[in-house]
Amino acid sequence: DVQVVESGGGSVQAGQSLRLSCETSGFYFPDYAIGWVRQVPGREREAVSCIDEAGEYTWYRESVKGRFTASRDSAKKTGYLQMDRLKSEDTDLYICAAGRTCRRLTIVGQQGTQVTVSS
Secondary structure, eight states: OOEEEEEOOEEEETTOOEEEEEEEESSOGGGOEEEEEEEOTTSOOEEEEEEOTTSOOEEEOGGGTTTEEEEEETTTTEEEEEEOSOOGGGOEEEEEEEESSGGGOEEOOSSOEEEEEEO
8 A cells, every 4th residue: 555654844934944755655666756736725736846756857836946856765765845945835735746757646645744934
């Protein structure tokens, strides 16, 4: 069974940093791209970032480019999202996703990790 543990969220001041982790099991991690989506209250989920299975290609939504950095560690079967210079509009529930490519991400996290940024 696919299992995912998301962690790293918290409450910070604007301008500070957080590092999200998506620890996985139950699938062959090196074959899958890892991404993050965020649940905007009252709106559809939106993709935030993705790193491909080889760790060579990354994608970010425009609003986080230059501030967020995706990475992965295949030995630990874990994907990461380094979030720097956080803004209040980054406040959201962040959920881990995986897929064969960054265009085919599927939500795999069940609980997500809450990021709250106060200005």
